Amino acid sequence: MSNKRKESHSIYRLAFLRFRxxxxxxxxxxxxxxxxxxxxxxxxxxxxxxxxxxxxxxFQIPSSRYLLGTDQLGRDLLTRTMYGARISLAVGIVAxxxxxxxxxxxxxxxxxxxxxxxxxxxxxxDILYGIPLTLFVIVLMVLFKPGLTNIFIALxxxxxxxxxxxxxxxxxxxxxxxxxxxxxxxxxxxxxxIFLHIIxxxxxxxxVTLTFNIPEAxxxxxxxxxxxxxxxxxxxxxxxxxxxxxxxxxxxPHLLFFPALGIxxxxxxxxxxxxxxxxxxDPRMIES
Amino acid sequence: MSKYILNRLLxxxxxxxxxxxxxxxxxxxxxxxxxxxxxxxxxxxxxxxEARYRLNDPLYKQYLDYLxxxxxxxxxxxxxxxxxxxxxxxxxxxPRSALIGxxxxxxxxxxxxPLGSYCALKQNRWQDHFLMLxxxxxxxxxxxxxxxxxxxxxxxxxxxxxxxxxxxxxxxILPSLSLSSFSIAYIIRLIRSSMLDVLSQDYxxxxxxxxxxxxxxxxKHALKNAIFPIVTYLGPLTAGILTGSxxxxxxxxxxxxxxxxxxxxxxxxxxxTLGITLFYSVLxxxxxxxxxxxxMILDPRxxxxxxxxx
Numbered sequence: 001m002s003n004k005r006k007e008s009h010s011i012y013r014l015a016f017l018r019f020r021x022x023x024x025x026x027x028x029x030x031x032x033x034x035x036x037x038x039x040x041x042x043x044x045x046x047x048x049x050x051x052x053x054x055x056x057x058x059f060q061i062p063s064s065r066y067l068l069g070t071d072q073l074g075r076d077l078l079t080r081t082m083y084g085a086r087i088s089l090a091v092g093i094v095a096x097x098x099x100x101x102x103x104x105x106x107x108x109x110x111x112x113x114x115x116x117x118x119x120x121x122x123x124x125x126d127i128l129y130g131i132p133l134t135l136f137v138i139v140l141m142v143l144f145k146p147g148l149t150n151i152f153i154a155l156x157x158x159x160x161x162x163x164x165x166x167x168x169x170x171x172x173x174x175x176x177x178x179x180x181x182x183x184x185x186x187x188x189x190x191x192x193x194i195f196l197h198i199i200x201x202x203x204x205x206x207x208v209t210l211t212f213n214i215p216e217a218x219x220x221x222x223x224x225x226x227x228x229x230x231x232x233x234x235x236x237x238x239x240x241x242x243x244x245x246x247x248x249x250x251x252x253p254h255l256l257f258f259p260a261l262g263i264x265x266x267x268x269x270x271x272x273x274x275x276x277x278x279x280x281x282d283p284r285m286i287e288s
Numbered sequence: 289m290s291k292y293i294l295n296r297l298l299x300x301x302x303x304x305x306x307x308x309x310x311x312x313x314x315x316x317x318x319x320x321x322x323x324x325x326x327x328x329x330x331x332x333x334x335x336x337x338e339a340r341y342r343l344n345d346p347l348y349k350q351y352l353d354y355l356x357x358x359x360x361x362x363x364x365x366x367x368x369x370x371x372x373x374x375x376x377x378x379x380x381x382x383p384r385s386a387l388i389g390x391x392x393x394x395x396x397x398x399x400x401x402p403l404g405s406y407c408a409l410k411q412n413r414w415q416d417h418f419l420m421l422x423x424x425x426x427x428x429x430x431x432x433x434x435x436x437x438x439x440x441x442x443x444x445x446x447x448x449x450x451x452x453x454x455x456x457x458x459x460x461i462l463p464s465l466s467l468s469s470f471s472i473a474y475i476i477r478l479i480r481s482s483m484l485d486v487l488s489q490d491y492x493x494x495x496x497x498x499x500x501x502x503x504x505x506x507x508k509h510a511l512k513n514a515i516f517p518i519v520t521y522l523g524p525l526t527a528g529i530l531t532g533s534x535x536x537x538x539x540x541x542x543x544x545x546x547x548x549x550x551x552x553x554x555x556x557x558x559x560x561t562l563g564i565t566l567f568y569s570v571l572x573x574x575x576x577x578x579x580x581x582x583x584m585i586l587d588p589r590x591x592x593x594x595x596x597x598x
Contacts, residue, residue, distance in 0.1 A: 127299065127306070130299070130300075130303045130576060130577075131303060131307060131569065131573070132527055132530075132531075132568065132569050132572045132573070134527070134531045135565050135568055135569055135572075136310075136565075136569075138549075138553070138565070139311075139314055139561065139562065139565050215428065219430055222430060223430065223432070223531075223535065226432055226535055227534055227535060227538065227550050227553070228550075228553070228554060229553065242432070242433060242436070245436075246432075246436050246539065249436060249439070249440055249444070250444060253440060256433075256436055256440075260429075260433040260436070260437070263429075263430060263433060264425075264428055264429040264430070264433060267427075267428035267429070267430075268424065268425065268429075271427060271428050272424070275424075
């Protein structure tokens with residue numbers, strides 16, 4: 001008989017270990033880290049700025065002088081792509097954070113209070129869900145000046161709905177768990193229950209939803225910029241760079257290729273990580 | 289069951305009313321009024337609009353007028369194209385967009401469902417991994433990027449398909465393909481996981497133990513049950529194709545409604561922008577309600593539980 005006991009892992013450690021084994025997810029994380037560095041430190045390292053025009057050097061293909069080439073006004077594409085990365089990351093994070101705060105608060109309250117309050121609150125969400133919100137983001141951008149802050153607001157307003165639904169569903173099912181009743185019968189206050197028991201168990205699905213929100217937000221932002229409703233020149237977002245690149249596709253395909261690559265690879269990375277997180281937190285697999 | 293349908297229809301009317309009201313609110317919330325904003329409106333248009341909208345009336349009266357006009361299916365005159373109404377623009381552009389949209393949905397379903405089922409059958413083998421990887425790329429690469437790439441290779445370099453324009457069947461292919469890239473990939477993933485769930489059910493094992501071939505089992509038993517998530521997805525699918533059409537039509541210069549919307553946005557043609565948005569919104573919301581009802585009819589489990597609830 002052995003006296004050795006296997007250390008039991010916390011739910012996060014288990015998830016982390018499983019995540020680590022998923023090769024695609026790990027690659028995704030590495031890409032994201034690279035992206036963050038690219039966006040934050042990159043512009044400091046290049047000697048060009050994103051708005052410097054140099055008309056003699058327009059439409060240059062990638063060379064040792066301009067690592068990714070230049071655009072129609074002679075601006076260095078590499079620097080502009082780096083600034084584009086900043087915008088995409090900022091949009092992804094801010095929109096997700098807004099959706100997180102509003103969604104968790106709304107869904108949490110609705111789920112916890114239950115009963116009629118829950119029904120009314122969710123009806124409201126259902127009705128809003130029925131409205132095609134992308135169209136309204138477009139209308140918002142048309143009527144109020146297109147600009148970065150407005151994009152943040154518009155995206156945040158759209159994404160909290162899904163988060164609220166998921167949080168509410170989780171809270172509802174958690175409320176009924178035995179350990180909650182047990183702790184309640186011991187006299188735990190509602191606040192204690194919320195913070196010590198319910199919220200820690202929300203983190204799994206919330207993080208997964210967040211991770212999938214980010215590529216959606218990046219896509220919507222590049223979509224808006226592509227049709228001209230996003231950031232305005234000379235500010236560069238990957239979407240607006242892609243739009244400029246599409247115009248010059250016959251003569252200077254590199255102008256489209258690199259921003260497009262940026263958007264695609266970033267979204268891919270976040271999707272890999274999201275998939276990995278979802279599989280890692282999957283309660284069906286945690287039992288084993 | 290008919291109670292459920294009535295319920296859905298009521299919600300539909302309510303949502304449409306909200307959309308109309310919000311649209312009206314937008315139209316009148318622009319500082320300085322929508323019609324003073326641009327300094328260079330041609331005089332004719334300005335006079336027409338002022339006569340039509342009776343801008344000096346109190347707001348609630350304007351709102352009622354707006355509501356009545358909508359019910360009479362009148363969306364107003366276009367700002368930019370003097371003499372043409374928004375209705376004209378919609379009637380001209382929508383059939384073309386609808387054709388491409390329909391084609392995209394057809395492609396997505398007819399490619400996505402078989403491929404996804406195939407993945408489920410070959411779970412964890414190389415076919416599965418390869419198709420899954422392709423699917424995740426399809427989900428991540430935005431449609432307009434793919435469209436530009438396709439156009440570059442197939443139109444400019446290889447000259448197989450026309451790059452822009454409208455008229456022949458060949459003009460439809462690249463746009464429909466780019467538009468459906470996301471949906472094909474998403475459907476593959478969706479059907480794969482749904483099929484995996486279904487295939488692990490007992491009745492499937494029974495079917496196999498009866499000696500039925502894989503093909504029969506899948507086509508006759510599994511598919512019917514695995515398809516439900518796809519029905520639910522039809523709503524977001526249509527919405528995605530609709531918004532995707534804006535950029536795709538712009539890239540391929542297709543004279544459809546999506547491009548008309550983008551153009552009217554650029555022209556600051558407010559009546560057209562809001563009219564087209566309203567049209568699209570109502571279309572989507574109605575379609576979603578239809579999908580809900582169809583799902584309810586198809587899924588006997590939902591029908592039975594609804595009966596118990598009534």
